[in-house]
Amino acid sequence: MLKILIAEDEEPIANLIRVNLKKAGYECICAYDGEEAANLMEEGHYDLLLLDIMLPKISGYELMEYAKTLSLPVIFITAMGTTNHKVTGLKMGAEDYITKPFEIVELLARVEAVLRRYHKIGKIIKVLDVEIDLSSRIVLQNGQQVLLTLKEYELLLFFVRNPNIALYREVIYEQVWEKEYTGDSRTVDLHVQRLKKKLGWEGHICAIYKIGYRLETSL
Numbered sequence: 001m002l003k004i005l006i007a008e009d010e011e012p013i014a015n016l017i018r019v020n021l022k023k024a025g026y027e028c029i030c031a032y033d034g035e036e037a038a039n040l041m042e043e044g045h046y047d048l049l050l051l052d053i054m055l056p057k058i059s060g061y062e063l064m065e066y067a068k069t070l071s072l073p074v075i076f077i078t079a080m081g082t083t084n085h086k087v088t089g090l091k092m093g094a095e096d097y098i099t100k101p102f103e104i105v106e107l108l109a110r111v112e113a114v115l116r117r118y119h120k121i122g123k124i125i126k127v128l129d130v131e132i133d134l135s136s137r138i139v140l141q142n143g144q145q146v147l148l149t150l151k152e153y154e155l156l157l158f159f160v161r162n163p164n165i166a167l168y169r170e171v172i173y174e175q176v177w178e179k180e181y182t183g184d185s186r187t188v189d190l191h192v193q194r195l196k197k198k199l200g201w202e203g204h205i206c207a208i209y210k211i212g213y214r215l216e217t218s219l
Helices: 009-024 033-044 058-071 084-092 102-117 150-160 169-176 184-199
Strands: 005-006 026-033 047-050 074-080 097-098 124-127 131-132 138-141 145-146 205-208 213-214
Touching: 005 009, 005 033, 009 026, 026 033, 033 047, 033 058, 047 058, 058 074, 074 084, 074 102, 084 097, 097 102, 102 138, 102 169, 124 150, 124 213, 131 150, 145 205, 150 169, 150 184, 150 213, 169 184, 184 205
Parallel strands: 005 026, 005 047, 047 074, 074 097
Antiparallel strands: 124 131, 131 138, 138 145, 205 213
């Protein structure tokens, strides 16, 4: 299991990140000040550091320099959202820079993108009875290939990359179709129903009233 260190002094934010990353299958440790984060980095191995800039005792910028000596990839998560701050963080070597407030779905996507760049995430995703080969785009269920359209495949990927999370229809549409949501939910609903039927996942992809859908992987 990939291990992520969250260096964030606001405990509610740190715990929100931890809970959602845990649901997505990551092991997470929280540090609430820079000194604690530095000690954890020294004592253990981590695959990714989520780093606030304004930390007590030791700043995020100082921790960034230490992370580089450990070849530890870093994503800054901070309220300091000016262009100058972003440029500074990226020039220091951060892999990404996320400004608060942020959407959990976006955070999970960026975390996965960085881990994939560092070859920490394999090309095979396994969830429930399905195996997805990202290189060939082949989907197998219990060893048998399932034929999906392009959008059904991308919709499946979006669900499995955000397990056990309530996903709004507009978020699903904008992420999968890469277009602005105009309020017509029929496209999303139709594709979800077709995907559920093809996989027999009626009990796993659950409709959430007036919101959207959630992939339940821990039933």
